[in-house]
Amino acid sequence: MPAPSSCRYCGIGHSDHFERWTTRAGWHQWTPPTQQQIKDRMLARRFARPTPG
Numbered sequence: 001m002p003a004p005s006s007c008r009y010c011g012i013g014h015s016d017h018f019e020r021w022t023t024r025a026g027w028h029q030w031t032p033p034t035q036q037q038i039k040d041r042m043l044a045r046r047f048a049r050p051t052p053g
């Protein structure tokens with residue numbers, strides 16, 4: 001589950017990001033998420049359940 005402030009494109013935190021490749025964004029640097037993404041991630045974390053295993 002990505003942190004609310006992690007990258008807009010790949011969900012990796014700023015300190016761990018460097019350059020990353022995703023199919024959506026290609027090579028990119030850490031990009032701040034939108035306010036909507038932050039809200040969605042906070043809600044997802046609130047309701048997330050531990051996965052077995």
Ligand SMILES: [Zn+2]
Nearest residue numbers: 007009010020
């Ligand atoms: Zn990224």
